[in-house]
Amino acid sequence: MNAVRLVLSLWLALCCALAQADVVKVRAFDDIIESGVLKVAMYENFPPYSYQQDGQPRGVDVELARKLAEGLDLKLEVLWVTPDETLDDDLRNFIWKGHYLRPGVLADVMLRVPYDREFAYKRNELGEVINELVVMFAPYQRERWQTAYDDRRIDEVPSVAVFQYHPIGVEVDSVPSFYLSSVFEGRLAKHTHHYPSIREAFAALQQGEVDATMAMRAEIEWLLEQADDKHLKLAENAYPNMGKQVWDLGMAVHESNRQLAYALEEVLEPLILEGELEKLYASYGLSYELPGLYQDVESDVAGR
Known part of the structure; x- marks a missing residue:
């Protein structure tokens, strides 16, 4: 009987250890600052947004991420995202759960996420919010x-x-x-x-x-x-009967890491309002369009 109990105890201990190993710890804001590194997830092989050239990260999202990291006195670490079937999967793999092929690996923030209320509160067939563990914030570009x-x-x-x-x-x-x-x-x-x-x-x-x-x-x-x-x-852009022709892109963090989101917003806002982001896009030969949130601010200022 004692042998049976011992085997059962060992089995339960192993199950607990495996369960704990499967838990991915989201880095708190203080831990990120102490580490000296900001881990940013962005899509691989996706020019002009994010890609590698001569072994080095390049692209407008990479340059933006570097400026965000510098604004927090941190170094940038890029986590390359290979797209899964849906964006919901990508957010799960890099923001709140992790991927079984990369155990223990999560980003602090992910770029090029739709800044869209309908998407943020999308529900599954059971009525559950699909991305309830994700905060989407800081629109930085209109596409x-x-x-x-x-x-x-x-x-x-x-x-x-x-x-x-x-x-x-x-x-x-x-x-x-x-x-x-x-x-x-x-x-x-x-x-x-x-x-x-x-x-x-x-x-x-x-x-x-x-x-x-x-x-x-x-x-x-x-x-x-x-x-x-x-x-x-x-071409002139005329797309009859097309649902969404323009949309805003922003960032995403784990819902427990709103402090990081607030800090990133403080760094981002002057980059947008002082024209630094527009210059960054121009350096890649790209047009830059303000996201809707800042177009509203610009309209208010012009109307005064």
Whole structure:
């Protein structure tokens, strides 16, 4: 009997140890400051936002993260995010739970998260808030969709309606892919060509396989900057019957780490209001658009 109890006790102890090992500790604000390092999660291989060049992190999100870290007298440590199936999965893997392939690894903050109340309070089929352990805050950029075209093959693009007659390249399983395949009762579908990435879709534009391509504005501007081709131009952005054409991007932290969120907001605000973030984007050849929160502030100031 004693042997049975001993085996049971050892088994229970092992289960407790495994359970404790599976718990990922979120670093408190004081612990982050004491460590001297800010761990920031951002998407890998995602130019012009975040990517590696010659083994070094580059991109507008990387530069912003570095400024945020410096503002707190910390060094930046990048945690590269390989996208999972959904953003909810990415937040789980890097902000509140961790991933079984990276036990014990969490970021202090994640960038390029939608600053959107509807998304923040989205519920599952049981009525539970999916991201209840996440705080989304500090919008720092407004993003929108953008089309680029070759003026040797299309005179102008006042609306996507022209792609009833011209081929356009998009990334597979992207919003532009679904949109162009369904708008105007599907009349653009046969002219919508799908590629593994936006860079391959843009290469198809350069090679004459398609006459245009559509993606996020910063991606398109970045590719145009790299191409340096006077015949590749930005289209007027008219997307009939498209749900969300512009959206704001911000940050996310664990809900227990609001002190870090407040501190990051204090560093971010002057970067936006004093034009530093606009200069940062311009250094990458990108347009910068104020998020809605700051557009409202700017309007109030102008109206006084």
